[in-house]
Amino acid sequence: MALLIAVALFAAQALNFAIAVRDRTQFRLAQAAGQSVTRITDALERERTSGRPLSPDRGRVRRVAANPIPPGLERRDEVAAELRAQLGELGIAAGRIDTGIRQMAPDEGRDRRRSGVALVVAIEQPGKGWLTTNAPWYRADRRLMAALVFQTLILYVIILLPVMWIVRRISKPLRSLAGAARDFRPGDGANPLEERGPSDVRAVIAAYNALSLRVNAMLDEKDRMLGAIGHDLRTPLAALRVRIESVEDDDDRTRMADTIDEMNRTLDDILSLARLGRPSEPPTDVDLSALIDAVVDDFRELDHDVAFEEAPRLKMHLRPSLMRRAVRNLIENAVKYGGGAEVRLLPSERHVAIEVADRGPGIPPDKLSAVFAPFTRLETSRNRDTGGIGLGLALARAIVQDAGGDITLANRDGGGLTATIALPR
Template identity: 60%
Template sequence: MPWPRSLAGQMALLVALALFMAQAINLALLLRERGAVRMAQITRPAAYRIADALDQEAAGRPVVSDRGRVRLVPRDPITATMQTQPAVARELASQLTDMGVRVAAVDVAIAKPWQYVIPLSRFERRMAMRAAHEDGPRDSIVIAVKRTDGRWMALAGGLPREDLRLFWRLLGQTLILYVVVLVPVLWVARRISRPLRELAAAARGYSPAAKPEPLEESGPPDVCAVIAAFNALRLRVTAMLDEKDRMLGAIGHDLRTPLAALRVRIESVEDDQDRLRMADTIAEMNRTLDDILSLARLGRPSEPETEVDLAALVDAVVEDFRDIGETVTFEEAERLRMRLRPSLIRRAVRNLIENAVKYAGAADVSLASDERVASIMVADRGPGIPPERLDQVFDPFFRLESSRNRHTGGIGLGLALARAIVEEAGGRIVLTAREGGGLVATITLPRV
């Protein structure tokens, strides 16, 4: 049986197992007590009859009467085919000793109806026939006692029948306990687990872009306290993110202002080569600043989702690179309507193509789709990336020094920003080695 994963299931199973163990122990104790009572039912009357028979013999009266059960026999009536009962024999011997009756040996066995070897009186035969007619053949307990003078005394009697009502009573008690205990336990567990499930769903579905709605505080006081703490935490996180956005906006404004001033001042530099290098440095700083701000603001985009043609969007990005003379090809694809944030997806595709152009000189772009996902592939014939580094290159500010230096590789935010954009849209981006050399970057976006 699989272990339940829910709180209610685990509590119910543990309580059920505890009740089962308790009832099993209770049954063992009852059976032990029942065995002691059954032993007393067998041995105590037999001990009294044997003591009474010996008293009658000491008084000069015969041992056996028509209604008696104790009689003298020439030998031990218990045969090898009978089922001996040494525990009963020891108990009977102990009781005879307590009563002051001295005997040489006690032997007890259970005999089947056809194993009787003791001659019965007329009364005993009549009672045996009546019992057989009413209840069917019954096993008998045969008791043989060897006296100190060497003679044997024997008696036989019916075994007490097993009382099956004890089992059914215990089963009924168990079912009642399960109903009385498990129903409240399941109710309490559900009362606790329902708000916890809602809390887990709210935590998983938390989005910085959405306005935080307070979660209803329900359940026991401890659970209500956890939900209240979560509501307060979500408000604090949202306030921190708002403050971060304001700070990033201020940083972007404060940095772009002096960069713009520098861009104006370099126009007075007479050396054309120095002026161009300064302009490139300022442009690179602006791009780096844009990447850092874009990466920091992801998760709280200001651009709403709109329905766009993904094929047209990718084709427009490719045309931008063609306009500046880059070798970028695009396989024509059918119109593909999707809901997404076009500016961010365009930025992710542009970063991938830009990487391919920088490190391979050209890029091959294609688009494929099925009923569930759409895939954008950007392939190149560059030096590639070692397999053990394919995931590491998505880390911010990570660069492969051996093949991508500062001059060609920026500061290592392009792939990190592309992955963050794609994952924010519910998709994924992977890098794989291209057959024949090079690299293939694949963006996979869900269509629904």
Template identity: 60%
Template sequence: MVSWLKRFAPRSLGGQIAVLIAVALLIAQAINFAIIFQGRRAVRLQSVIQPAVTRVIDAEERIATGRFRPGPRARVRLAPANPIAGSTTREAAVEAALRAELVDLGLRTGAIVTQVRPIDPNDPRIAALPPRQKRRMLRAGHELIIAIERPAGDWLVLRSFWPRGDGPLVATLLVQTLILYLALLLPLLWATRRISGPLRSLASAARRFQPGDDEPPLEERGPYDVRALIAAFNQLRGRVSAMLEEKDRMLGAIGHDLRTPLAALRVRIESVDDDGDRTKMAETIDEMNKTLDDILSFARLGRSSEPAVATDLGALVEAVAEDFHALGAAVEVAEAPRITLKLRPALMRRALRNLIDNAVKYGGGAQVSIVSRPAEVAILIVDDGPGIPEDRLEQVFEPFVRVEGSRNRDTGGAGLGLALARAIVREAGGDIALENRAEGGLEATVLLPRR
């Protein structure tokens, strides 16, 4: 039941408030209906009981004095036997209340039987009634027959109009409820829309926010509290952008200050006579430059000045593979259909290069293929290396994390390659997953959405 309610309950602010008010009104109206129906039943009961008691007392007095001579239009008459024996439309409440009233007045009675039946407009007794009383009887629609057994064995029979069912009252109450719903819910829906509209715009702007975008400030509209929230968001967005710009300037200065001495060292090692020492020193400096590039690129991710453009994914993968072919690496690319995606090509090229570079270093080569799917495109990079322990497959995506054993620092790098690759792919709306193959080696899957 709870899961069903969660599934079909409205999720918007306006919908939830409207449903809450509607349910509260429904409960209030149900209580109101119950009170009205109970009161109406009590009034109807009294409108029958009191006149009936009065007529019974009057009839008993007339019978006792020998003056009881009912005419054809009389509402009280004597019958030698119960005229409504076997009634199936009895009103037990009327019988009980009438008996209680007669007992209180000291009148002894036997059985009391009632019957509700439709009024026949052609009944001679109805035709003999005064016009006003006749109209009341016909409007009531039904008449109540009350048969009271006297101690003498005969029966007093009374007739009274009995109002129709509660249909007219129900219709009136339903119309009243509808008017109440319209009077309350329409202004409420307007008010909640005035609140939820700006909130939806705010949520959309927060999801779209990318530092460095030249998007204008969000319009401040809605009630005061919502306008204050939008103003705070605009200010926060400005502060975040300013902080990131300051960070970029600082990173640029740090990169310049670090590359300058590295470049000086690169020049100075040329004077080293030993070729082996000079080569090792040059490799160390190159590794330091690469690590510095990775760190700066990772720190600047999300602030790229490169726009997303329509890119031929197959051509991009081929270009990365050609770079490795030039270095003598064994990288094979399977033929793939032409697929165009909107990407930042330089960043995606770097992500693929990092993944293929790992496959070449730890597996001796890489096999790259592109698989087209209805909603996404998968780039599979497979190697024949030792793989990664299952409990470390996610951990290796964290910055500066490296797997010990075959994948150690002897192969170079600071543990930023996979972290940078995943960050680039996620910025493009995709993701990277690693999986050990049953036949040995590792498979890296780059998933990119079609959009």
């Protein structure tokens, strides 16, 4: 708005300047042509009534034999055209009309001495020679430009500065609203925004406050529903786990137990993914190197080939249980599809990278982004060893994005896949 007003003021002042210059040009033309025609008319009338010819060396209007304007002078054709028109209206015959701008002597008229130049007019009368006279001629006045510039600056001060102050007062509550919307976190207990500013801005802030209350209420209801679903599903699963103990066949009992464990893990993944928007665990300062080492030790205790390069202590502010789960999901995929995992922690000045690499079959390049979608699996069999429901990567990315980072996948040279967690420091 301020820029628009500044441009409009500049355009108005430019138009004002153009009008002033045009008026001054017309005044200069009328002053020069009108005064010259008046003098020539009076001189011709005196010549006719007195019978004495005009002198070639004295008087305001002189009659000379040849054109008195030398070739090097600056011509003013618009003055010549105006002179011809006015003389024609008075019935005075004129042949060639010539004009020129010359420097004035110090002893010439006071008014013309202000500009330092005069307009020389020469009018040919066929068979009688040339009539010549001087007229005032004003150069472009720099004071006019300075006055307009000063006037523009005054307008900017009087109009633009108050407008910018008003616009800033109007936009301040909007900036607060934008910041609150950008930083909105469900369930963070933030106070409602103060409703201030013009009526329409206050209406938008009130709508945002009401919307945030509704969103929090819906998420509270979702958490209660998920808690009820988790309880209602785990209860029959626990009962089934007790009942399978009565199965006499060891193989059948083991397969049933594995199936129940798989259902419990699936239920945990689904509930974790659904609740991730409002995690109950607060962020704390943790040693990221120790956290990864603990996850790797869990896999080593199960005789999985997982290697972790020793890394220095690295203090990070995050949710440790969720980050542990994200790293575990990546290592679990590497073990499942590649038979083992190589884990590295690579800190840099602005980011921290956690790399989990394997020597498995990799992922086709056109599927590297699709595998992050929930319930997406490239391996379509129902084999328990390579199965699952496709929530591991989706849950890991959601956890990392909640921490302000992201996960990327890339195929390794020589086969295999590298999953990289990038976290801001």
